[in-house]
Amino acid sequence: MLFIGYPKCSTCQKAKKFLDERGILYEYRHIAEQKPAAEELSLWAGKSGLPLKKFFNTSGQLYRSLNLKDRLPAMTEGEMLDLLASDGMLVKRPILVTENAVLVGFREAEWEETVK
Numbered sequence: 560m561l562f563i564g565y566p567k568c569s570t571c572q573k574a575k576k577f578l579d580e581r582g583i584l585y586e587y588r589h590i591a592e593q594k595p596a597a598e599e600l601s602l603w604a605g606k607s608g609l610p611l612k613k614f615f616n617t618s619g620q621l622y623r624s625l626n627l628k629d630r631l632p633a634m635t636e637g638e639m640l641d642l643l644a645s646d647g648m649l650v651k652r653p654i655l656v657t658e659n660a661v662l663v664g665f666r667e668a669e670w671e672e673t674v675k
Contacts, residue, residue, distance in 0.1 A: 560585040560674075561656040563595070565648075574653040574665040583674055585655075594647035595654075597640040603654065607661035611639045614663060616651045 562578060562585040564571030578585055595603070604611050612631055616622055627649075631639065643649050655662040660673050 561588060561654075562586065563588045563590050563650075563654040563656070564652050565590050568652055570665050571653045574655070574670065577665070577667060577670060578674070581674065590647035590650055590652055590654075592647075595644060595650060597637075597644040600640050600643050600650075601636075603656060603661040603663075606656075607663060609663060611636055611643075614643055614651055615639075616649055619648055621646060621648050 560583065562575065564575060564587065566572075566589065575587075600611075600614060604614060607613075615627060615631065617628070622628075627642075634642070651663050653665055655670065655673070657673060662669060662673055
């Protein structure tokens with residue numbers, strides 16, 4: 560399992576605690592230091608069943624400063640992937656990548672179902 564997060568993110572801290580309390584083994588990746596590549600993001604989006612726009616951290620400062628709320632609807636999937644891959648802080652977190660699923664954001668019931 561791959562757990563992608565940001566240490567200062569409170570939701571990531573809750574997700575990490577959730578995994579640790581259950582003794583679930585995972586590889587941790589700091590999203591700002593090891594940003595996901597466009598190819599990874601494309602694979603994860605497909606595996607998650609979510610539209611690519613759900614991978615954007617809409618509450619982040621960078622998202623707002625780039626005015627992405629207005630720009631995203633006109634962007635191609637390739638442009639979105641390149642933008643997400645350019646800066647890990649644009650990517651919604653935490654992300655949990657398992658053999659069969661990719662979860663974006665932390666919803667405890669969803670994570671519970673996926674890791675059992």
